[in-house]
Amino acid sequence: MPSLFDPLPVGRLRLPNRVIMAPLTRCRAAQPGDVPTPLMAEYYAQRASAGLIISEATWIEPQAKGYLWTPGIFTTAQRDAWRQVTDAVHAAGGRIMCQLWHVGRVSHASVLPEGMVPVSSMATEHEAHTFALDAEGKPGRVRCTPCRALTFKELMSVPQAYGHAATQAIDAGFDGVEIHAANGYLLEQFMNGVLNTRDDAFGGSIENRCRLVLQVVDEVVRLIGADRTGIRLSPHGQGIGPRPDPEWEPLAMRLMRNLAARRVAFVHISDHTSKTIDSPHRELWRAMRREFGGAFMVCGGYTHETAERELADGVADAVVFGKPFISNPDLVERLQRGTALAPWDQATFYGGDHRGYTDYPRAN
Template structure:
């Protein structure tokens, strides 16, 4: 039953998809896919099903093609085995009463030759993400972090090929039973490497002017609409002010307002804004958020160290429709109920975030278990 006193627990319509509350579980890399083949598995299905109380779950990033992979043990949605693995996940979530979108991911330059069969990563430009590490598996199978490799610039023909890969990934996601897809266009990954001026040194139709730098985003978004068969089933994740993974834009408010305006014109189901959330991160002014609301009429999701009180204020002020809670969902599978009752949140174990088994993934207690 919805709580009429707090908008966080009121229902929301995302196109034809009815969400029972405004709480979103955002994409979080956990690196638990089965090897070989980076296949989603029963452990992942249990993990997501435990969190089906969210109004909407967005899966961890799932790469659309082998060259789009950037971290060890992350799942893909490219092979038949991967699609079948994801079908187990979506079936478990739906059986638990939840709704789940697949986040589609191409990391671009944020990869390493060891993850790509010896090939160099690709990007908008041959600009290395200096000082940025990616998660790899050593020869003996132990995890570790290494500097991202030097990328090469994509040709125009290759860009068109990646757009096709996103279209097929959207088709694969729907075949796997997802309720929709989210494009990862944030946090320094491939789409972001085209958008942000500091990462895009191209001089052709995909670089230079703002319109050109947004071209790849537009083409991929259209491909996802075609692949899912519905505008309502497509979301876009953007990160206007983050400098994560080396992507910086000279005029982010102008750039991302233009992106949001165009996404509103084509009618995608939602925009998911990832706010910078580290200790000394740049602040995203409310005026900027209100400007995005003015140009984009669809559902707006915000993520970035939100508490229940901050979430309620954002919804009350009207510039957000849904609020995503990242780290709290790691250790609190029943997070919506904890937020509703004001219960204490369990802290997550940083050492079990990436790789491993059930420990730190599916063994966190629910409120009922703790009470018992």
């Protein structure tokens, strides 16, 4: 029976343990240009004992940005600045993949290039908020700008944008990429049947709703290889925006068959229901894991005890921790030794300086 501290092959990597650091947006990229900084390199390197680090969500083209101060992987300056992060993580003995992000409709005109509005599967006004500039130009929580639907022709270039970003990530020294298809962002806005009622080849049936995400996977795999490509999904539309999709289960199983055929390195489930109780979705995950056959990771509210149980029960091959990694750079060592975990401070999650970022101490 595997434990959190056993190695795990993931694509071309061999992870030394199964404690994975979740993608965590921290809004500390340098301005102008949304480029990674030496402080970010220090933060990630402090957490290098994770079996694998998945970077904060990183936008793949200007249209893909939704929040202030989040880094991109689109420009040459961004790519070159990420190199200091990947070098620092590797020098500290770690592994890091880049989470590729297109927010779709979860955006605001103030963070997009002049004249652009957010895009999605459908033109909608919705309740979601993002972190952008308010009417007075001050940073804060603002309601998303109404979005327009991507045209059929425009959709042809979306996989290319992911492909370009994936190539940039490899050139920046990342060990691979995670395609962000979770939490209500663009790719989920296409998968979700309640939201996506397009009448072209990208909407309607389950097959059509999976088309964009699979085209993205194909392009990324073509350019950097399946063994450096993973994907994050969130069950039942729990993310920002779309309502739960009653067809999520058959859609998920179809995706698993397709991802298995492409032999991608891992599938990562972001779940928001496992915080205090057993997730009602564990049986589905077990079925998805069987269908996929590769490394299967789960995230959301885990403790040492519940994480070990997921491995023992065959629900997952590795467990992903978010907030615990914010306040415990040495999370792996603490779990291994049974040392108490430090609490996180929500006030410093997004934006600011080293406080609440690189100043959480290691134990002892």
